[in-house]
Amino acid sequence: MFDKLTQKISDAFRFVSGKSSITEKNIDDAVEAIKMALLEADVNLRVVRRFVNATIEEAKGEKVLRSVDPGQQFIKIVHDKMVSFLGDARQDLVLKGPDTISAILMLGLQGSGKTTSSAKMALRLKKEGRKPLLIACDLVRPAAVEQLSVLAHQIDVPVYKEEGATDSVKVYKGALDWARKNLIDTLIIDTTGRLQIDEPMMQELSRLKEVSNPDELLLVADAMTGQSAVDIAKAFDEKIGLTGVVLTKFDSDTRGGAALSLKTITGKPLKFVGVGEKPEDFEPFHPDRIAGRILGMGDVVSLVEKAQEVIDQKDAQELQKKMEKETFTLEDWLDQLRSVKKMGSLNKMLEMIPGMAGQVSEEDIDKAELQTQEAILSSMTRKERANHLMIGPSRRARVARGSGTSVAEVSRLLKKFDKMKTMMKKMSKMSKNPNTAQAMMNRMQGGFR
Incomplete structure (x- = not known):
């Protein structure tokens, strides 16, 4: 909903971000850009005026101009004012107890x-x-x-x-x-x-x-x-x-x-x-x-709450154990794909991740790939999903026909799954052995030099 507004306010913050010191002109430029962004977002004129006046009054104080990180201090003021104008805190329903209607x-x-x-x-x-x-x-x-x-x-x-x-x-x-x-x-x-x-x-x-x-x-x-x-x-x-x-x-x-x-x-x-x-x-x-x-x-708290609604805590713990014991199967992968679908739009989820709002559009998300993966996995039998090694050439051909895909796409998915299991195995070892994790980090750093 706020994509354009978010982008314009992010642009406005460039007037003050990353500077060791800022002037009143920097603040005026940033606030003017925010004002224009709010007006373009169809915010009521009276609200815009109050927001701008309140922000300038606090931002031009000694607390910001002489701050160690004035840019961050300014952003905090804008955030706090925004919260105040939106309503300060969540207002829940006020209902009677269950014994009364x-x-x-x-x-x-x-x-x-x-x-x-x-x-x-x-x-x-x-x-x-x-x-x-x-x-x-x-x-x-x-x-x-x-x-x-x-x-x-x-x-x-x-x-x-x-x-x-x-x-x-x-x-x-x-x-x-x-x-x-x-x-x-x-x-x-x-x-x-x-x-x-x-x-x-x-x-x-x-x-x-x-x-x-x-x-x-x-x-x-x-x-x-x-x-x-x-x-x-x-x-x-x-x-x-x-x-x-x-x-x-x-x-x-x-x-x-x-x-x-x-x-x-x-x-x-x-x-x-x-x-x-x-x-x-x-x-x-x-x-x-x-x-x-x-x-x-971003809004990481809402993202976590959304995940908790569709992913049972007991199931999550079971999944973690499977990853640690290397018993993660294609059946588990299919369950995860379906859980992600229940969480709603991938685009909306990305907006909740800090720094991702407006950076990735709906077109950038390959939904077709996710649908193809689900179709291939759904076309397998439970035995095949439990043991993917049994899926030979004839079975791959049957799965491809059933999912409306090609044998090459089925083979690519199985290869991807093998790589995923290898990665999970490494992650499991890293979590148990700090020395292994450090050695892996050193090797990665060496590769970047």
Whole structure:
């Protein structure tokens, strides 16, 4: 999402980076470049002015100008200001305990992704141990109830709906009775939306708010609408009252103005972001991590958390043992390929690695090669994946036919696997014997001279 902004801010840091001393002119040049980058990213003008003034005021102090490493000190100030404008710290949902029913009112205009976000929220809460119920109260948009039902089935979460209903308050009351009987602890109410804010919609939402007394009132806004998302948030907050915002299409190539403006202009925290189309593509918003991504510092913590979601710790330990005992097989390799796919876009993962944002494009990643490897491995029998040495010429020909590849590609994969096992063997020895590791480093250094 922030590729262009990250690149431009990185360029701005060149005015101050690597210098043993910097002047006020260096700071002015860097801040001016950052200002232009923010304006091009569609950040609200008031937010840009506040950001620039706050940064200049602190950066021109003695702490930076006389610092041992003024460039790094300046970058830290920009980072801290960015975090402050994004919302300081992560704001989680404020819900009651599991013995009492909590309610979340999902608000937003038609097309913002409200129904999809409701289902994503339900899945997230389910994983956290809560028992959510989706309530179909969008009785205006055609097929909204059916869409929520399909999504609920996908994530195995109950949905309450009433065929032919015309009153959302009546639907909510029926859902509340059902929830009490079925030990539900969290109600997620998908409300009606319009193409634009109007009085009938606001009146209906006010009635729903009054009867449900929600713990959270979350506006679902589309990141691609830019500054319009900020204006919509202000209008909903004035009429209904908000506790937070969910920003959808956060993985799109939008410029990022909405994310950087919402908290400062509305005073409401960004709580979650939608980062894809799948039900699990829904993440808490961490201001410090997002600031790190914008400034090209990466987001290693989110990357590790994403890996932990798809890779079981016990499985990881088993894999480590196999690598140490040299019993790693093609079956294990196939499992790893599938785990990487579950983590999502490779491009998004690279953005979380410090210094990689904007450096590698989607085109640079050879997805076809990964798909070919998976196809070849999937075309082998379990016995063949357990013992790749048994895959002779006739078996290679069969695997090639089954995977739609050539015998040469199958042979190349097996050769690659042998090299991988050799490397794992060396790494295992290095981890056990520091002297071996040092000797290997010496040989490598000798080779570079």
